[in-house]
Amino acid sequence: MCEANYFYIRCGKKQIKQFNHADEYFLLIYFSKAKTTYFYFMKFDLTILGSSSATPTNERHPSAQVLNIDDELFLIDCGEGTQMQMRKFKVKFQRINHIFISHLHGDHYLGLAGLLFTYHLLGRTKELHVYANSELQEIIEKQLQVSGTTLIFPLVFHSLPENKPHHLYENKKISISCFPLLHRVPTHGFIFRQKHCERNIIKNKITELNIPVNKIPEIKNGSDFTDAKGKKHSNAELIMEPSPEKVYVYCSDTGYCPKIVPFFKNADILYHEATFMHDMEERANAKQHSTTVHAATIAKKAHVKKLIIGHYSARYDELEPVLKETQNVFSNTEIAEEGKIYSV
Ligand SMILES: [Zn+2]
Ligand SMILES: [Zn+2]
Numbered sequence: 001m002c003e004a005n006y007f008y009i010r011c012g013k014k015q016i017k018q019f020n021h022a023d024e025y026f027l028l029i030y031f032s033k034a035k036t037t038y039f040y041f042m043k044f045d046l047t048i049l050g051s052s053s054a055t056p057t058n059e060r061h062p063s064a065q066v067l068n069i070d071d072e073l074f075l076i077d078c079g080e081g082t083q084m085q086m087r088k089f090k091v092k093f094q095r096i097n098h099i100f101i102s103h104l105h106g107d108h109y110l111g112l113a114g115l116l117f118t119y120h121l122l123g124r125t126k127e128l129h130v131y132a133n134s135e136l137q138e139i140i141e142k143q144l145q146v147s148g149t150t151l152i153f154p155l156v157f158h159s160l161p162e163n164k165p166h167h168l169y170e171n172k173k174i175s176i177s178c179f180p181l182l183h184r185v186p187t188h189g190f191i192f193r194q195k196h197c198e199r200n201i202i203k204n205k206i207t208e209l210n211i212p213v214n215k216i217p218e219i220k221n222g223s224d225f226t227d228a229k230g231k232k233h234s235n236a237e238l239i240m241e242p243s244p245e246k247v248y249v250y251c252s253d254t255g256y257c258p259k260i261v262p263f264f265k266n267a268d269i270l271y272h273e274a275t276f277m278h279d280m281e282e283r284a285n286a287k288q289h290s291t292t293v294h295a296a297t298i299a300k301k302a303h304v305k306k307l308i309i310g311h312y313s314a315r316y317d318e319l320e321p322v323l324k325e326t327q328n329v330f331s332n333t334e335i336a337e338e339g340k341i342y343s344v
Pocket of ligand 2: 103105183253
């Protein structure tokens with residue numbers, strides 16, 4: 001097998017070599033010299049497009065993120081300027097078929113109409129699904145009506161139920177649900193949960209060893225394979241094990257709300273707003289936003305692996321103190337940086 005383009009990462013005591021071969025991602029784990037196991041590594045990448053709270057700054061845009069799951073893109077919130085950010089960061093936005101809007105404060109949805117008009121002008125024909133508070137449909141339909149536009153692609157609205165968790169969407173790779181947050185208008189967080197994948201045969205082994213199609217199911221079920229020359233190939237050489245399931249959680253905007261913790265215990269990455277530093281706790285509580293310490297405390301209570309904070313107030317030019325204050329409570333914290341890709 002070609003081992004070009006690899007690099008090493010560490011995982012406990014195990015040595016892991018990760019490489020990309022013919023657009024397939026593998027994790028190659030050496031458990032011992034005698035045994036090698038291949039793991040299928042599904043792309044699960046988060047790109048931050050907007051990290052600002054209500055007022056944008058020169059460097060920071062209103063909320064928007066794209067989650068890339070095996071090259072299927074999901075847009076989470078769509079603040080003003082989202083489509084320009086997608087162009088800037090080379091996001092293939094025609095691959096978006098599902099858009100999730102947390103709530104109807106302008107910094108989370110005012111970019112949506114512009115994006116819909118662009119899809120229309122580019123001749124999109126695929127269905128587009130929007131999950132949001134039910135009033136968004138009325139707003140968008142009014143904007144289309146006054147501009148005399150009949151979209152040339154089907155736009156399907158799904159309303160988020162107030163004050164309760166709800167299952168929204170699933171396909172064979174991902175399951176997406178929402179849960180209520182604590183904010184001045186109905187607001188939801190979203191959970192993106194990778195589903196358990198099947199063991200899969202390494203594609204180039206099929207051609208390399210001339211494996212007949214009818215043998216593939218039994219190899220997937222654990223059988224070894226003997227090739228035409230009588231050489232036996234162990235099942236571990238032929239199979240990619242599914243990588244561990246991954247979970248990404250999005251919480252913006254919300255006041256401090258420990259009630260949400262059970263929805264996403266042990267998640268891989270939690271994005272949680274940290275609009276204010278903790279000396280502004282009173283203002284945060286009044287506006288139903290969170291401070292650095294609030295976000296970190298939620299991450300700690302939920303035992304998530306990593307916290308990303310964002311939705312910063314425009315008053316903070318420097319984000320280092322915001323990060324430091326959060327890390328004092330939850331050390332594995334990163335700041336949301338626009339254009340940066342975070343692998344879940
Ligand atoms: Zn906001
Ligand atoms: Zn808000």
